[in-house]
Amino acid sequence: MTTAKRRAIDGFRRGRLLERKHAELGHELVARQESPEPDLAAAIDDHVGDDLLGLMFTTCHPVLPTEARTALTLRLLGGLTTDEIARAFLVPEPTIAQRIVRAKRTLREAHVPFDVPRGSELTARLASVLEVIYLIFNEGYSATAGDDWVRPARCARTRSGSAAFSPSWHRTTRRCMAWWR
Numbered sequence: 019m020t021t022a023k024r025r026a027i028d029g030f031r032r033g034r035l036l037e038r039k040h041a042e043l044g045h046e047l048v049a050r051q052e053s054p055e056p057d058l059a060a061a062i063d064d065h066v067g068d069d070l071l072g073l074m075f076t077t078c079h080p081v082l083p084t085e086a087r088t089a090l091t092l093r094l095l096g097g098l099t100t101d102e103i104a105r106a107f108l109v110p111e112p113t114i115a116q117r118i119v120r121a122k123r124t125l126r127e128a129h130v131p132f133d134v135p136r137g138s139e140l141t142a143r144l145a146s147v148l149e150v151i152y153l154i155f156n157e158g159y160s161a162t163a164g165d166d167w168v169r170p171a172r173c174a175r176t177r178s179g180s181a182a183f184s185p186s187w188h189r190t191t192r193r194c195m196a197w198w199r
Contacts, residue, residue: 072134078146086121096154
């Protein structure tokens, strides 16, 4: 008699648990059906995966000469000073300052849209972005100014969030990391 009573109680408990789980699943399904668009839109828009890297692709626009786009990106996004950029290019500081001013003016006059490129445009800009990342790493690995010989924050910045682009990206990163060790 005791066994039957306990089985009946367990059956009632299981039934209540099952009803509660069904209600939870129902709420989750309703929530998913109401708004799948924001998650999908976020996944589609975030094809680069890193905001800083996306901005680098934006500033490395083909309307600019190579030296100008590299100097502009190093100054705006790389955190390098005009003096550090001038040392990297082995030119006087006023030359780099003028390149950056001309690059900004060219982008403004060409009405370049402020968006991350896709597809073939992204591939076309990859070499410029890799050059910028390499120069940022070089400045971090062998600092040209300041008290520290190595700036680990700059080296780490080149590794963060930029994993799966191309074999050339991986080769450049491996080369940089081999020097770091």
